[in-house]
Amino acid sequence: MTITLIVLFITIALFIWGRIRSDIVALSALVVLILTGILAPTEALAGFSSSVVVMMVGLFVVGGAILQTGLARAAGDRMMGMAKGNETKAFLLVMLTTSAIGAFVSNTGTVALMMPIIVSMAAQGGFSSSRLLMPLAFAGSLGGMLTLIGTPPNLVVSEELEKHGFEGLSFFSFLPVGIVIIAIGILFLLPMSKTLVKKQRGRSRKAGGKSLDDLVEEYQLNDNLYRYRVPARSSIVGKKVIDLDVKNRFGATILEIRNERRKALGMVRDVSQSIVSGDSIIESDDILYLVGSREGMGRMAAEYRLRREKAASLDFYDIGLAEIVVLPSSKLTNTRIRDSRLREANRVNVLGIRRGEEYIYDDLGDRRLRGGDVLLVQAQWDDLLTLNSENSNWVVLGHPDKTIRKATLDYKGSTAAAIMLLMIGLMVTGWTAPVTAVLIAALLTVLTGCFRKVEDAYATINWESIVLIAAMMPMSTALEKTGVSALVSSSLVSILGGLGPYALLAGIYFTTSLMTMFISNTATAVLMAPIAMVAAQQTGVSPYSFLMAVTLGASMCFASPFSTPPNALVMKAGHYSFMDYVRVGLPLQVIIGIVMTFFLPLLWPF
Numbered sequence: 213m214t215i216t217l218i219v220l221f222i223t224i225a226l227f228i229w230g231r232i233r234s235d236i237v238a239l240s241a242l243v244v245l246i247l248t249g250i251l252a253p254t255e256a257l258a259g260f261s262s263s264v265v266v267m268m269v270g271l272f273v274v275g276g277a278i279l280q281t282g283l284a285r286a287a288g289d290r291m292m293g294m295a296k297g298n299e300t301k302a303f304l305l306v307m308l309t310t311s312a313i314g315a316f317v318s319n320t321g322t323v324a325l326m327m328p329i330i331v332s333m334a335a336q337g338g339f340s341s342s343r344l345l346m347p348l349a350f351a352g353s354l355g356g357m358l359t360l361i362g363t364p365p366n367l368v369v370s371e372e373l374e375k376h377g378f379e380g381l382s383f384f385s386f387l388p389v390g391i392v393i394i395a396i397g398i399l400f401l402l403p404m405s406k407t408l409v410k411k412q413r414g415r416s417r418k419a420g421g422k423s424l425d426d427l428v429e430e431y432q433l434n435d436n437l438y439r440y441r442v443p444a445r446s447s448i449v450g451k452k453v454i455d456l457d458v459k460n461r462f463g464a465t466i467l468e469i470r471n472e473r474r475k476a477l478g479m480v481r482d483v484s485q486s487i488v489s490g491d492s493i494i495e496s497d498d499i500l501y502l503v504g505s506r507e508g509m510g511r512m513a514a515e516y517r518l519r520r521e522k523a524a525s526l527d528f529y530d531i532g533l534a535e536i537v538v539l540p541s542s543k544l545t546n547t548r549i550r551d552s553r554l555r556e557a558n559r560v561n562v563l564g565i566r567r568g569e570e571y572i573y574d575d576l577g578d579r580r581l582r583g584g585d586v587l588l589v590q591a592q593w594d595d596l597l598t599l600n601s602e603n604s605n606w607v608v609l610g611h612p613d614k615t616i617r618k619a620t621l622d623y624k625g626s627t628a629a630a631i632m633l634l635m636i637g638l639m640v641t642g643w644t645a646p647v648t649a650v651l652i653a654a655l656l657t658v659l660t661g662c663f664r665k666v667e668d669a670y671a672t673i674n675w676e677s678i679v680l681i682a683a684m685m686p687m688s689t690a691l692e693k694t695g696v697s698a699l700v701s702s703s704l705v706s707i708l709g710g711l712g713p714y715a716l717l718a719g720i721y722f723t724t725s726l727m728t729m730f731i732s733n734t735a736t737a738v739l740m741a742p743i744a745m746v747a748a749q750q751t752g753v754s755p756y757s758f759l760m761a762v763t764l765g766a767s768m769c770f771a772s773p774f775s776t777p778p779n780a781l782v783m784k785a786g787h788y789s790f791m792d793y794v795r796v797g798l799p800l801q802v803i804i805g806i807v808m809t810f811f812l813p814l815l816w817p818f
Contacts, residue, residue, distance in 0.1 A: 213694040215248050220687065227772070227790035234773065234783070234790070235676045238683035250690050259685030263647040264320065268681065268777055269673055270650035271324030274632065276672025277657035279328040280664075281628040282620035287329045292337050299339045303402060306330055306344050307351045311394050314355025315362050316640050321650065323352040323778040325632060327785060343409040345786035346796060347401045349778040350770050354397045357767060358390035359383055365737035365766040369759040372741040378755065388815055389760065393768065393804055400803060404796050408786070422610060427533045431564045431571065431588050434525055437467075437501065438509045440518035444496040448516045454490030462512040464504035467563070467590065468531060471498055472623075482661070483623045485530040487592055489555060501526065529621055532593045533563075535609040540583030542605040550577035558599065560591040593664070616664070624662050631656045677780045684774040692739075713753050713818045717761050718809045720744050724765025725801055729775045733766040740766070756816035761808065768804050770797025 223241040226232055245251040259265060277283075291309075295301035306326075314322040330348055334341035356362030360370060360383045370381040428434055442449060448456060458464045469486045486492060494500075499521070502509065513520060538544055544552050554560050565572040565579060566586040572579060581587075586609070589596070596612045631653050638649035654669075663669045708719040720740065728736045740762045748755035769775040773783045773793050782788070 213696055213699075216245070216250055216690045216694045216696060219244050219248075220691070223687075233676065235679040235683065238680050238774070242683045242686060245686065245690050250694065251686055255689050256686045258689070259682035262682065262685055263645070264777055265678060265682045265685070267318075267320060267647040267650045268324070268678055268781065270647070270654035271321055271781075272673040272678075273654040273669050274635065274650065274657060275324045275328045276669060277628045277662035278325065278632065279332070279672075280621055280668065281624040281662050282622035283625045283628045283632075286622075286625060287332070289333075289336065291329070291333050295337070297337060299337065299343070300402070302333065302337060302339075303344060303347065303405065304398065306333075306348055307394070307398050307401070310348055310351035311355030311358070311390075314352040315358035315390070316636075318639065318646055319352035319356050319363060320777040320781070321635075321639060321646065322355070323349050323781050325636075326352075327782060331785065340409045342786045342788070343405045345782040346408060346779075346788060346792070347397075347405050349776070349782045350397055350401065350797070350800065351394075352778045353767055353770070353776060354394045355390070357386050357393055357764070359386060362386070362390075363763070363767045364734040365763040368734065368737040369741050369744075369763045372745055373755065373759060376745055376755070389764070389808070389812070392807070392811060393764075396804055396807060397800065400800050401796070404799075408788070408792060408796065422535070424528050424533055424615060427535065427588060428526055431566075431573075433467075433503070433563065436503050436505065437525070438504070439521045440500045440502065440509075440513060441521055442494055442496060442498045442500065443517060443519055446494075446496075446517045448494045449496050451494055452490065453488055453492045453494070456494075458502070458512060462504060462508040464502045464508055464512055466500055466502050467526070467561075468501040469494070469498050470501065471495070483527075483529055485527075487531055487559065487561065487590065487595075489559075527622070529623070530592060531590060532596050532612065532616060533588060533590055534596050534599065534612050534615070535566075536587050536589055536599060536606040537609060538581050538583055538585045538587065538606050539604070542581075542583065544581045544605055545583050546580055548578055548580050552581065554589070558591070559595045560589040560599070562587050563590050564588040621662065621664070624660070627660050628657065628662050631660070631662075674781075674784050676784055680774055680783075681777055681780050713751055713757075714809060714813070716747055716751060717757055717812065718805065720747065720758055721761040721765040721805045721808060724762050725769060725805065728766050728769040729772050733769065733776065737762055737766040753818040754816055757812040757818065760812050760816065764804065764808055768801055770800050772797070 219241050223237060226237045227234060242251075242256050246253055246256045278287075291305055292302065295305050310322060310326050313326070326348055327345065330344050331341045334344055353363070356366070360366050360381060366381070366386060374380040422430070453466060458466060466488045469488055469492055471484045471486075472482070500518070502512075504512075509520075512518065544554075549562050554562060562576055563573075564587075565576065565581075566588070567582065567584075587606075589599075591599075593612070593616050596608075597616070599606070599608050600612070634656075635649050635653035638644050638652070639646050644652075657663065658666055658669050708716045720743075724736055724740045727740070741759060744758040744762045745755050748758045770779065771794055773779045773788065773790060779793060779797075
């Protein structure tokens with residue numbers, strides 16, 4: 213017992229210190245418990261096979277798909293529209309929406325799905341996401357108290373009541389309690405969340421280069437941009453781009469050839485983009501993106517029988533943009549672009565030149581390059597990424613490897629939404645286990661093309677959070693094996709039993725709350741529910757308030773990042789430290805406990 217307590221206290225001290233990564237601290241504690249013989253290797257590694265940990269991995273992938281397909285941005289736009297750009301309204305909207313979803317879906321699933329939406333909404337609203345992410349995690353847990361299925365401890369205490377001959381709790385028995393604690397959470401977190409923002413402002417985001425939208429605007433690519441579909445009867449079907457000579461005949465440049473297909477009754481949409489070269493062949497139903505004068509476009513459309521479509525704007529699914537600076541020592545200096553072999557050797561098209569303050573778009577093929585010229589180039593994403601390996605002739609500005617992750621596959625947004633709804637439906641109906649529902653959804657996001665490649669799906673997983681939770685889970689086993697948990701719980705009744713039901717009720721809540729900081733909330737509820745029942749019987753009062761105190765104490769644990777998976781999920785994204793949770797979460801935990809000590813007996817009298 214002594215060794216376990218020492219390891220626990222040192223681990224907490226290192227979390228508070230914050231100089232060592234939390235996942236390394238947790239792994240170190242795990243290794244010590246193995247070396248001292250307190251945990252067998254199988255017990256110590258059980259957290260890595262836990263259904264909660266596996267579910268978190270899958271939820272990161274689903275959340276990544278929501279971001280990658282632009283669904284998060286669309287939902288963020290909608291929420292910002294409802295908030296009308298007001299940060300306080302956005303905060304209230306996040307709290308209420310998350311709480312409502314958390315009443316029916318696991319808090320881990322709720323937070324994982326909402327997190328990319330909140331990050332996107334904050335970015336669009338121009339305020340820090342750190343103010344919203346911790347309240348988001350807390351709201352997921354608060355919402356779990358609205359219904360019987362909102363959180364596993366609710367089911368545990370209801371089963372304990374039935375086991376002893378009492379009437380079980382109904383689906384909405386928790387509703388009054390849930391409404392009160394959500395109100396407490398909103399009133400407390402509304403001012404307290406501002407302290408998180410103040411702290412994070414010192415960590416300003418580093419400029420990661422220009423975004424794709426920035427490049428489009430700077431080089432005016434959407435100006436004079438036209439979109440034409442090639443009908444089957446068009447005379448250019450089957451012809452090569454080089455044979456059309458559209459530049460000389462119509463003053464036009466073909467930026468992109470796109471093909472769009474719909475499958476599954478039009479619900480699933482696939483889009484492919486091709487970089488244009490002289491050998492590119494025009495096919496029936498292709499969509500051409502061209503830049504040029506209105507008069508030239510009109511003549512071209514009339515001659516080739518092209519059908520003009522809606523207002524055009526560039527998208528970046530398979531094709532991207534980047535800027536490269538020509539080095540003074542480059543072999544490209546004083547070479548005309550048409551002779552530079554950039555297209556043949558590197559498979560890139562030059563769309564514009566920035567020379568000092570001047571932007572050059574016309575007759576690019578005849579322009580001679582100079583050292584210091586900045587070229588806007590267009591290519592398939594893989595080809596843009598390989599430009600970084602060339603360092604003798606140019607330097608790539610920005611980070612194409614990061615830019616590609618921000619380029620959304622928005623035509624897959626409806627697919628991602630359908631997968632998310634399927635997952636929620638499976639969770640709510642109980643047709644399959646929650647972890648199975650999440651794995652199905654994660655797999656479907658990959659198979660349906662919500663990511664460009666499988667590696668992108670793996671990149672969305674926050675492994676620091678996963679390792680933190682998985683490594684801390686066995687701590688509960690150590691506390692139980694060494695008798696720490698039993699000692700704490702048995703001491704409760706003997707110390708507080710003679711002080712009256714209110715003192716005992718408060719003791720049950722705060723003891724459960726304390727234990728949940730180190731043991732999973734479900735395990736704590738299983739351990740404390742029988743103790744609460746015995747305490748009620750020994751003092752001759754109704755057990756309902758005592759059992760409700762157990763589920764509240766087990767679920768309302770906000771004082772550490774590893775007490776619940778949602779807390780760990782937002783830690784990295786919000787740049788929170790261990791002490792942030794203590795400073796904001798601990799007072800909320802205490803306030804809820806004090807209020808519930810007097811509120812629960814009003815609903816379930818002693």
